[in-house]
Amino acid sequence: MKIFKRILLFLAFVVFLIGAYNYKKLNIVAGFAAKSTASSVFLANRTLAFTDSTDNSFTPIHLASNTIDTTLKIARSSVVGLLTRKAVFRKGLGSVLTLNQKDETAKYLYPNRTKSSSEMAYPYGDFPQKDTIFENISYPKLNKAVGSIFGTDKSRAVLVIYKDKIIAEKYSKGFNASSKILGWSMTKSLLSTVFGVLSYQNRMVINAKAPIESWQNDARKEITIHNLLQMNSGLEWDENYDKISDATTMLFLERDMTKTQEHKPLVGKPNQTWNYSSGTSNLLSGILRNHFGSHQEYLDFWYSDFIDKIGMNSMVLEADLSGNYVASSYAWATTRDWGKFGLLYLKKGNWNGTRIFSEDWTTYVTTPTPGSKNTYGAQFWLNADGGFKDVPKNMYYADGYKGQRVYILPDQEMVIVRFGLKNFDENTFLKGILESIKF
The missing domain is CATH 3.40.710.10 (DD-peptidase/beta-lactamase superfamily)
Structure with a gap:
């Protein structure tokens, strides 16, 4: 009986070590997915479905299940129900992974910008270029x-x-x-x-x-x-x-x-x-x-x-x-x-x-x-x-x-x-x- 208990204790310890090691891996997988989702949806204005089928579709990131809160601009990513990470969108700074709940509502500074509005053609402005055909180009x-x-x-x-x-x-x-x-x-x-x-x-x-x-x-x-x-x-x-x-x-x-x-x-x-x-x-x-x-x-x-x-x-x-x-x-x-x-x-x-x-x-x-x-x-x-x-x-x-x-x-x-x-x-x-x- 003592030997059996020792074996059980050893196996439990091994499972704990495996779990502890993989916890960090899962944390990173969920973190990548949450950050990717928040930036793609709230910064780049893509849909969640599009993001999941493209940016988040590779191994092992595809293991994460992603949801978004469009009101709070938060993305949540969970890996097989074991661990969840969040990323929040901030004005002028894009998205950021949170480490605790306070991070979701923390105050922050953001850059002041003066965007140019030149009426010149690209590249010195954003107006269309005149059609140009180069004879040396096939x-x-x-x-x-x-x-x-x-x-x-x-x-x-x-x-x-x-x-x-x-x-x-x-x-x-x-x-x-x-x-x-x-x-x-x-x-x-x-x-x-x-x-x-x-x-x-x-x-x-x-x-x-x-x-x-x-x-x-x-x-x-x-x-x-x-x-x-x-x-x-x-x-x-x-x-x-x-x-x-x-x-x-x-x-x-x-x-x-x-x-x-x-x-x-x-x-x-x-x-x-x-x-x-x-x-x-x-x-x-x-x-x-x-x-x-x-x-x-x-x-x-x-x-x-x-x-x-x-x-x-x-x-x-x-x-x-x-x-x-x-x-x-x-x-x-x-x-x-x-x-x-x-x-x-x-x-x-x-x-x-x-x-x-x-x-x-x-x-x-x-x-x-x-x-x-x-x-x-x-x-x-x-x-x-x-x-x-x-x-x-x-x-x-x-x-x-x-x-x-x-x-x-x-x-x-x-x-x-x-x-x-x-x-x-x-x-x-x-x-x-x-x-x-x-x-």
Whole structure:
């Protein structure tokens, strides 16, 4: 009998351990689903049914059952009835996962915006462009290349801009030129741009030591803002979305996402150890927050001196529960407004006669990070290694989860934007577009 009791006790302990481990997994699954649902429905104005059948349909997120409260603007996601997470929509800040009931009604600051209403044609305004036919473009080849990644590749939108003109634009069912789409890690490139704006205004020294108080008594005090922008700090970080990791814990379980990377130890040497880290991007967002005199100024600056200044009026940056922009992952905008972002870099920071950042900043973000094998700059990805063998090596791009892209091709005077739910053959896609034009 004693042996039987011991066996039962052991089995109960094993079940407890399995439950404890999977509880965190279920928490993250429900968190992803709730956040995705709230943003899709309340920010992007999609239906719950559409969101469930697309954004939330992959494994293991499909295990969550989602409901919405349109009055309170809350999304609830439950995983097999064992655990429920909530996400609430906040004016000007998009949606955020809650950690307790008080978060649902907590007061918050939101950005003040002055959206431009220029009557100019796109890209300097939002009025239609005049029809322009380029004799050096084979439009049948161009349209074939653009259409090649729709269907099984689950593309949602493609925009091709050449010499400031939209020469191709295609959307899948349920999307159009007014649809806001999540850029995921393309948000990191927006973050980098804010540092570029401050640098141009002589309000930020990029090579200065990172102003993190908790680092001042150990070797981390040598880390610079430059090291952080290049993901080359030497700090420990696990960027993995298929398991419980630093990245998933930060995005779905933390109140203040700017702190997660701060608490990590050095596992390498600054400027010698490249490691892609969403935690680093959010740490940089925290550095920006502390750089400004008030939280309101921090919230406003991204828009007043950059986003709204170039007419990206649809863009919304989402924030964590502490009110800090989630610079690693959460920016929404229309495909055309993401195209404006690419054009700002194509024009090296000069937006229709107004300088947003210095020309040198473009050189800075496209300079390969030591240790990245020429694939990464300062929160931008590079083709300097020739990874896309049929694409110019000086092409660079903002890169987001599941193939969100803004490609910038300086020599070709082109910006190409792609959104979807699945990675795709980028080299073949870009090659097809380039081959449709005689440069």
